[in-house]
Structures are given as structure tokens and as C-alpha cells.
Amino acid sequence: MSQPAASQALAPSPPRHVAIIMDGNGRWAKARGLPRNLGHRQGIDTVRDIVRACRTLRIEYLTLYAFSSENWKRPETEVAGLMDLLRLFIRRELDDLWRNGVCIRMIGDRTKLAPDIVQLIADSEAKTRDNRTLTLTIALSYGGQDEIVTAARRIAEQVAAGKLQPSEITAQVLENNLETAGIPDPDLVIRTSGEQRLSNFLLWQTAYSELIFIDKLWPDFSAQDLADAVIEFQRRERRYGASE
Ligand code: FPP
Numbered sequence: 001m002s003q004p005a006a007s008q009a010l011a012p013s014p015p016r017h018v019a020i021i022m023d024g025n026g027r028w029a030k031a032r033g034l035p036r037n038l039g040h041r042q043g044i045d046t047v048r049d050i051v052r053a054c055r056t057l058r059i060e061y062l063t064l065y066a067f068s069s070e071n072w073k074r075p076e077t078e079v080a081g082l083m084d085l086l087r088l089f090i091r092r093e094l095d096d097l098w099r100n101g102v103c104i105r106m107i108g109d110r111t112k113l114a115p116d117i118v119q120l121i122a123d124s125e126a127k128t129r130d131n132r133t134l135t136l137t138i139a140l141s142y143g144g145q146d147e148i149v150t151a152a153r154r155i156a157e158q159v160a161a162g163k164l165q166p167s168e169i170t171a172q173v174l175e176n177n178l179e180t181a182g183i184p185d186p187d188l189v190i191r192t193s194g195e196q197r198l199s200n201f202l203l204w205q206t207a208y209s210e211l212i213f214i215d216k217l218w219p220d221f222s223a224q225d226l227a228d229a230v231i232e233f234q235r236r237e238r239r240y241g242a243s244e
Contacts, residue, residue: 015187015233036078040085043218046222060135062137064137066082069108103132105137108143139202144200148174151178155177188233189209
């Protein structure tokens with residue numbers, strides 16, 4: 001059997017987990033004189049394209065920041081519009097996602113969501129739970145600080161109940177109590193629209209993630225832009241704090 005070419009043997013693998021802060025829908029709409037919700041609507045089409053592209057690029061986990069805990073402060077009509085789009089997305093795409101091996105998960109505070117959305121999410125999670133091609137996690141009513149506080153509270157309850165010693169609390173214990181338990185940390189975080197911050201997204205999990213900020217607004221972000229970000233990721237050398 002012939003040896004693979006050196007370039008092939010050393011070909012870096014794609015990021016296993018990509019997390020995306022989908023930003024810029026409002027600016028996209030404003031630039032066209034349209035209401036903000038039409039920007040979000042256009043953003044849904046990008047979501048569909050990017051989910052497909054992840055399968056092509058052999059990305060195993062995709063996490064999308066759809067609605068932050070702070071987004072509840074937006075005008076009521078915008079919040080209602082975003083929730084309608086989420087309903088639309090799940091109803092329209094669920095069968096296709098299921099057939100294509102996508103496992104759907106949701107992280108975030110479900111207590112603030114309308115009961116029909118909670119039900120829709122629970123049904124999607126149940127229907128797709130055995131799928132393994134791609135895990136699509138939707139962060140909805142999500143805040144990274146809240147997630148860590150909730151994990152700390154759960155651990156404190158275990159200590160108070162005598163099930164855990166304070167000396168047994170490790171990073172692993174904290175991770176096991178996060179909503180993302182069982183999902184590897186993101187290798188790559190992408191934020192569109194040119195803003196350069198994490199905005200309370202996966203604060204614990206992104207400790208060693210590569211960050212790529214892209215100037216395009218989310219509705220303009222394409223499968224090719226994702227492929228380019230993956231190439232940029234593969235060029236970077238990840239050392240996890242080691243010197244060489
Ligand atoms: C940020 O743009 C985007 C959001 C707050 C919502 C993103 C949601 C979607 C694309 C639709 C729902 C998602 C799924 C997964 C079905 P912005 O409004 O902050 O834009 P701006 O910064 O230009 O004002």
C-alpha cells in the first residue's frame with residue numbers, strides 16, 4: 001500500500017464544534033429600509049444553509065446563539081417576531097433535519113418561553129435524540145453567567161445534601177452541571193457583523209476556543225464564509241497554554 005502524501009497525512013482536522021453568534025440581522029434590514037424582523041427572517045435562511053454546510057464540512061457540533069437572556073429587553077413585537085420565526089424554523093425544518101441525522105438540543109431558560117415553544121422543543125429533542133451526524137444546539141433565552149450560577153447552585157445543593165465534599169469540586173464537576181454536559185467545548189467561535197465580544201455566550205466552554213470575527217452581517221453569511229473560517233481555524237496552532 002502506498003504512503004499518503006505528507007500534506008495528506010498532516011491535513012488538520014476540521015473543528016469538531018463550531019459555535020456562532022449570529023449578529024447583524026437588524027443592520028441588514030435597516031440598510032434596506034426594512035423592519036428588523038425581516039432581517040431575522042432572512043437570518044433563518046442562513047441558519048438552514050449553515051446547518052447543511054456543517055454536514056458537508058464534517059463538523060459534528062453546531063451551537064447557535066438565537067436569543068440571549070438580555071434579548072428579552074427588546075421591543076415586544078421584535079421578541080414575538082423572533083419566537084414566531086423559531087416556531088416556523090422548527091415546523092418547517094424538523095423532518096429534513098431528522099432525515100439528515102441532526103440531533104436537536106436546546107440550552108437556556110425554558111421557564112421564560114411560551115408553553116407551545118417548550119413543547120415544540122421537547123418534541124424535536126425527543127424525535128432526533130438518536131441522531132449522530134450533527135448535534136445542533138440552539139441557545140435560546142440563554143446567558144453564560146446564568147448557566148454557571150445554576151451549575152454552582154446545583155453543586156451547592158449536592159454538598160448540602162452530603163452527596164459531595166467541597167474538596168471533590170473540580171472543573172469536571174462544574175462541567176457536568178452545565179447545560180452543555182456531554183457536548184465537547186467549541187473549537188471555534190464565529191461572530192458575524194464585525195462586533196468583537198462574546199456577549200455572555202458559552203463563557204465557561206470557550207476558555208480555549210479560537211475566535212473568528214467576520215465583518216459580514218448574518219443574513220449575508222454563506223456556506224463559503226464558513227468554509228473559509230474553517231480554513232483559517234486549521235491554519236492556527238492551538239497550544240492550550242503550553243509553550244511549544
Ligand atoms: C442578532 O442580530 C440576531 C439575533 C438577536 C437573533 C438571531 C436569530 C435568528 C437568526 C433567527 C432564529 C434562529 C434559529 C436558530 C431558528 P441583531 O438583531 O442584534 O442585529 P443588529 O446588531 O444589526 O441590530
